[in-house]
Amino acid sequence: MQRHLITSAIPYINGIKHLGNLVGSQLPADLYARYQRARGNEVLFLCATDEHGTPAELAAAKAGKPVAEYCAEMHAVQAEIAEGFGLSFDHFGRSSSPQNHALTQHFAGRLADAGLIREVVEKQVYSNADGRFLPDRYIEGTCPNCGYDKARGDQCENCTKQLDPTDLIDPRSAVSGSTDLEVRDTKHLYLRQSALKDDLDAWIDSKSDWPILTTSIAKKWLHDGDGLQDRGITRDLDWGIPVRRGDADWPGMEGKVFYVWFDAPIEYIACADEWAQAQGGADWQRWWRTDKGAKDVRYTQFMGKDNVPFHTLSFPATILGSGEPWKMVDHLKSFNYLNYEGGQFSTSQGRGVFMDQALALLPADYWRWWLLSNCPETSDTEFTWELFQQGVNKDLADVLGNFVSRVTKFCRSKFGETVPEGCAFGPQENALIETLNSRMDQYCQLMDKMEVRKSAQELRAIWVAGNEYLQTAAPWATIKEDEAKAAMQIRLGLNLIALYAVLSAPFIPTASARMQDAMNVPDMDWPTDAGEALAKLSPGHAFSVPDNLFGKISDDDRSDWQERFSGIRT
RNA sequence: GGCGCGGUAGCUCAGUUGGUUAGAGCGAUCGACUCAUAAUCGAUAGGUCGGGAGUUCAAGUCUCCCCCACGCCA
Helix, strand or coil: EEEEEEEECCCCCCCCCHHHCCCCCCCHHHHHHHHHCCCCCCEEEEEECCCCCCCHHHHHHHHHCCHHHHHHHHHHHHHHHHHHCCCCCEEECCCCCCCCHHHHHHHHHHHCCCCCCCEEEEEEEEEEEEEEEHHHHEEECCCCCCCCCCCCCCCCCCCCCCHHHCCCEEEHHHHHHCEEEEEEEEEEEEEEHHHHHHHHHHHHCCCCCCHHHHHHHHHHHCCCCCCCCCEEEEHHHHHHHHECCCCCCCCCCCCCCECHHHHHHHHHHHHHHHHHCCCCCCCHHHHHHHCCCCCEEEEEEEEEEHHHHHHHHHHHEEEEEEEECCCCCEEEEEEEEECCEEECCCCCCCEEEHHHHHHHHCCHHHHHHHHHHHCCCCCCEEEEEHHHHHHHHHHHHHHHHHHHHHHHHHHHHHCCCEEECCCCCCCHHHHHHHHHHHEEEEHHHHHCCHHHHHHHHHHHHHHHHHHHHHHHHHHHHCCCCCHHHHHHHHHHHHHHHHHHHHCCCCCCCHHHHHHHHHHHCCCCCCCCCHHHCCCCCCCCEECCCCCCCCCCCCCCHHHHHHHHCCCCCC
């Protein structure tokens, strides 16, 4: 039995994610986790919310709530939506957990002991009215270049000129509007990533099976310009993990917190601790410490391409620098972007379809199937309502749903709701079994390699094989001359449904459960041989005819949704 | 402006280390069937692989230049 540790990039807390976010990490991670569990492997699948930093504080302020309360609420919201999509996390944690506090402080202490932390005094803008330092982009003013009066401290959106906050004319706080600003010295900790550059380089080089997208991004950061830069790991904020050196105070760093990019990936580890505690004291270190049983763990991370640098460089730098035997990622699966109707999905602009909206329109399986079978695996990919409608109607309603419908209804009208016996399989059935065996084998190989789109294609071909068989076997014609043969053909058809239920479950768990339920098979192991699998339901076994598995998306629905989601989310 | 990923049938995308007539699904057309969610099955049509030059016995696949789209960065 293999052991799989699987993590999805952790979504930021300030709001509900769109379909592009979903398909870029959580959904394919779930596909893989479900598949590995179905194969009988031991799986720990973790995700969490990323809760620290200025955007969370500001979102909370906007909602008129204390930030801790806001985060707790939003975590519950995201957890519920994740459940709605059938995301089968073993634990959905929080980067603000006590476990992550302790672990982040632990790592910082280890890095400091290893001489990999240096202190830097820098100048930052302080707002007296807000009582806080302001990150560059939360300072507004008039652009010295073009005169635009809402330029941000990091860049003018109007003329795109890069700015320093001190360049702005009449600077003011974007938080309160106050102009009572001053530049103050503030001390921060930097992680000496540059000192780890060669180690990281060698580590990346050892990963020859990673996608080009992944390694090219990592290499670029390692070698471009002056190479990998040191990076600040602390901020002057209230909301975050207090800067401590392990269990000890960190003199001079009182009142400061770790920068969100530093503590967020550590939550992958802390989340296992949270999971263990929720289980009532399971051993989480056997998943994460190679000296404590994690040697045989295969660790796979899923993320969008924008997250690759953190997962290939920053987080590994933290782990390597600690000098402790933490489990490093084995395979890193990154995704391109999903575009929406010719443009981008955008959280900040509210463009596209968001997870809660999607679930309000259609059951999760529709989204899961379309998004996975069209996921942006090797290049950016296009979501349009027309493509979505076509794909879902054809694959789910016509090919799979209708197959279940035609077999069960035919059986009910001719033989009743029990599996008929009939004669033994003949050459046609054996040919089908041969086809299925080869396709199932291919399907598993693709799933093992996380070739998501191709796996979906293969699964679809397996569904099609059922329709092909039915079309040539034609039990509706056979029954007029040879009832026993027709009975056998339908017995095979019913067994196919049960087989499809198991094979399809990683993609469309809800529909699979309904198929399994209708066929009245509570448990079914992953099939290794189609011949065996198609003998699972024996003659006399009772089943029921399910309602149509998938309704179709009408042209009216499509144009209605196209219209409704054309603008900006309010 | 620099860098990065791309530009393959009407559409969405595959094309491993260069090697025989460039693939899939959808859409289109024609045919078969009528059990089924007007579903299914089969067949056919459709591409000078963004443009140009080069390397090679051989290039969608390598090199150079150009054009276009997108993204990241200064």
